[in-house]
Amino acid sequence: MAGNLKVFRAYRSRMNKRIAEIEHLGIRRFFNLDTMAYKNGALDARTKELLGLVASCVLRCNDCIDYHIIQCIDAGWKDEELYDALNVALIVSGSIFVPHLRHAVETIDELRKERKKKQK
Amino acid sequence: MAGNLKVFRAYRSRMNKRIAEIEHLGIRRFFNLDTMAYKNGALDARTKELLGLVASCVLRCNDCIDYHIIQCIDAGWKDEELYDALNVALIVSGSIFVPHLRHAVETIDELRKERKKKQK
Amino acid sequence: MAGNLKVFRAYRSRMNKRIAEIEHLGIRRFFNLDTMAYKNGALDARTKELLGLVASCVLRCNDCIDYHIIQCIDAGWKDEELYDALNVALIVSGSIFVPHLRHAVETIDELRKERKKKQK
Amino acid sequence: MAGNLKVFRAYRSRMNKRIAEIEHLGIRRFFNLDTMAYKNGALDARTKELLGLVASCVLRCNDCIDYHIIQCIDAGWKDEELYDALNVALIVSGSIFVPHLRHAVETIDELRKERKKKQK
Amino acid sequence: MAGNLKVFRAYRSRMNKRIAEIEHLGIRRFFNLDTMAYKNGALDARTKELLGLVASCVLRCNDCIDYHIIQCIDAGWKDEELYDALNVALIVSGSIFVPHLRHAVETIDELRKERKKKQK
Amino acid sequence: MAGNLKVFRAYRSRMNKRIAEIEHLGIRRFFNLDTMAYKNGALDARTKELLGLVASCVLRCNDCIDYHIIQCIDAGWKDEELYDALNVALIVSGSIFVPHLRHAVETIDELRKERKKKQK
Numbered sequence: 001m002a003g004n005l006k007v008f009r010a011y012r013s014r015m016n017k018r019i020a021e022i023e024h025l026g027i028r029r030f031f032n033l034d035t036m037a038y039k040n041g042a043l044d045a046r047t048k049e050l051l052g053l054v055a056s057c058v059l060r061c062n063d064c065i066d067y068h069i070i071q072c073i074d075a076g077w078k079d080e081e082l083y084d085a086l087n088v089a090l091i092v093s094g095s096i097f098v099p100h101l102r103h104a105v106e107t108i109d110e111l112r113k114e115r116k117k118k119q120k
Numbered sequence: 121m122a123g124n125l126k127v128f129r130a131y132r133s134r135m136n137k138r139i140a141e142i143e144h145l146g147i148r149r150f151f152n153l154d155t156m157a158y159k160n161g162a163l164d165a166r167t168k169e170l171l172g173l174v175a176s177c178v179l180r181c182n183d184c185i186d187y188h189i190i191q192c193i194d195a196g197w198k199d200e201e202l203y204d205a206l207n208v209a210l211i212v213s214g215s216i217f218v219p220h221l222r223h224a225v226e227t228i229d230e231l232r233k234e235r236k237k238k239q240k
Numbered sequence: 241m242a243g244n245l246k247v248f249r250a251y252r253s254r255m256n257k258r259i260a261e262i263e264h265l266g267i268r269r270f271f272n273l274d275t276m277a278y279k280n281g282a283l284d285a286r287t288k289e290l291l292g293l294v295a296s297c298v299l300r301c302n303d304c305i306d307y308h309i310i311q312c313i314d315a316g317w318k319d320e321e322l323y324d325a326l327n328v329a330l331i332v333s334g335s336i337f338v339p340h341l342r343h344a345v346e347t348i349d350e351l352r353k354e355r356k357k358k359q360k
Numbered sequence: 361m362a363g364n365l366k367v368f369r370a371y372r373s374r375m376n377k378r379i380a381e382i383e384h385l386g387i388r389r390f391f392n393l394d395t396m397a398y399k400n401g402a403l404d405a406r407t408k409e410l411l412g413l414v415a416s417c418v419l420r421c422n423d424c425i426d427y428h429i430i431q432c433i434d435a436g437w438k439d440e441e442l443y444d445a446l447n448v449a450l451i452v453s454g455s456i457f458v459p460h461l462r463h464a465v466e467t468i469d470e471l472r473k474e475r476k477k478k479q480k
Numbered sequence: 481m482a483g484n485l486k487v488f489r490a491y492r493s494r495m496n497k498r499i500a501e502i503e504h505l506g507i508r509r510f511f512n513l514d515t516m517a518y519k520n521g522a523l524d525a526r527t528k529e530l531l532g533l534v535a536s537c538v539l540r541c542n543d544c545i546d547y548h549i550i551q552c553i554d555a556g557w558k559d560e561e562l563y564d565a566l567n568v569a570l571i572v573s574g575s576i577f578v579p580h581l582r583h584a585v586e587t588i589d590e591l592r593k594e595r596k597k598k599q600k
Numbered sequence: 601m602a603g604n605l606k607v608f609r610a611y612r613s614r615m616n617k618r619i620a621e622i623e624h625l626g627i628r629r630f631f632n633l634d635t636m637a638y639k640n641g642a643l644d645a646r647t648k649e650l651l652g653l654v655a656s657c658v659l660r661c662n663d664c665i666d667y668h669i670i671q672c673i674d675a676g677w678k679d680e681e682l683y684d685a686l687n688v689a690l691i692v693s694g695s696i697f698v699p700h701l702r703h704a705v706e707t708i709d710e711l712r713k714e715r716k717k718k719q720k
Contacts, residue, residue, distance in 0.1 A: 029516075042201045050167070061699060081163050094331060096416070135345065146327040215694075216535075216694075218544075255585065256582070258586075262563055269636075273626060283441050292448060328408055450626070453573070456661050458634070459663035523685060535657075565651060567637055568637055571637040
């Protein structure tokens, strides 16, 4: 049921390359703008990734949730902080978010396992 | 076009009281849980209000946007930081958010004016 | 903040007539199909109106909420039953529904007042 | 294309246990409130499950649809009644619901097969 | 109930100027990209405005609907063609779109009246 | 990650037959109305398929996107034109559409490969 993270990352990377080949100026610029939106600005990148995660949660997109969880963990957010953000998403968007909450928690767990393996 | 903030606050306050009179246990508990979700926890209240704002933006609810902008300004977020959060909402949810961006900016401006008046 | 019910009904009635003048076969059939969906069938009309109300709530459309509350009260649903349905909508769709919950409760109150006046 | 119901139930059960381990007070209370919302109240549990199904349909969440179909069939709703509820969801939310209608009908069929097996 | 088009245009113009003053690079670039998306490209501008209208319809944003109807009429689309596009939006997004269909038809009527006045 | 188009078409066809067996008048009429909405009218069928594609994109439904891409390619739209339509969807609905953009581009590529095979 849960997306295998390796499969997701390989697919995402492959298709982003494919989309880059299309050479549609509007699409390319949108991707650049998207990347730019999460860089340090008036808010730091770390906070923005958390905003991106909650936005993805309430709009109920598992791929976006996975992407922003990866970014959030890279940015140093701890599990308890991520759970607290997921709780805000849960109260805002209600039980329709619950299947995505399951997915999000599973992804956090998978990423933590990956990190432990690498540290050994 | 923009909601007058005074009217919104009066209406919100009046109807919340009316809803409290209904004495539906589930509804009352939901309101408590909603309040609790934005208190200091693993994340601080200040960050959570910003999460609430972005969630309200991408779900495109002007009343919720107004409420969270009020909370965010009370929590000390500066205009530039709010604009940066609104920009994340804009990139995530696209041009369909633009009318709500107009509303949000107008609300921020109204609140700053209110504050200036009070300081005099 | 709340729509005046008289204004809503007059506007709805006027514009439905205007749309009927357009004579677009697809649109006309859609309106017929919509009416038909709430008639007695395997489920009775009364239950279907409640389904229509909850669907309108979680999709957050105030005009649709008003329309179905009118229909639900005509169908004999009591306030406590409507509140219980609104509570299901609240738990499913979260706090983003709260502004619409305010609107729904206000509409129920307005309709009860109207009925009391007529009975005198 | 359709989720295997056994897989869904096992995953759902496993992840709900995992989420319970997290011990986030807000999340735990939300789950309790969610359970409570479908208990007998002013409306009976049976009607509320049907409301939950239609809400899940118009918000287009297959996992939620599956969960509420299971609950609805346990509550004694017949296929014709479920189809009539799905028709309300279809008219409210349009052809974008059609892929979820396919999923819902498949889940109903799977559950009926399961029940027949058990009765033998 | 319907937005007065003059009020909408004045508000939209005033707030777009206000947003331009903010000088947030991401927001400014997004507005440019948005304008660019409707220019002649592989598809002509005329077709793209119709796409923008239908997108605004199914996402149920009255301000966006008004904006794209103005653009569509400027691009030469006739009423019957717009109704046909609105019918696609209606079948895709269902009866939850009906209040926005009313709004759209009213806006088309208002714009036609404006044009007649100017021609005199 | 991408749906195999053969599997999707077989599933869609099988379940549409199954739904036809249900003999619910409302559901059957809805399917007819849906088919009718994309026939030549004030707008030609070709343009309407493109409208259907963009509507499916901004409502973020992969099955609907696949269906309308098939129809669009059958109607003679070229890849560059489809990309331009996808770009409108991207600007309207933002980065939350990106996973569906990946899916759409993959489906276009799969369909082109299928066509090349048939021509040999």
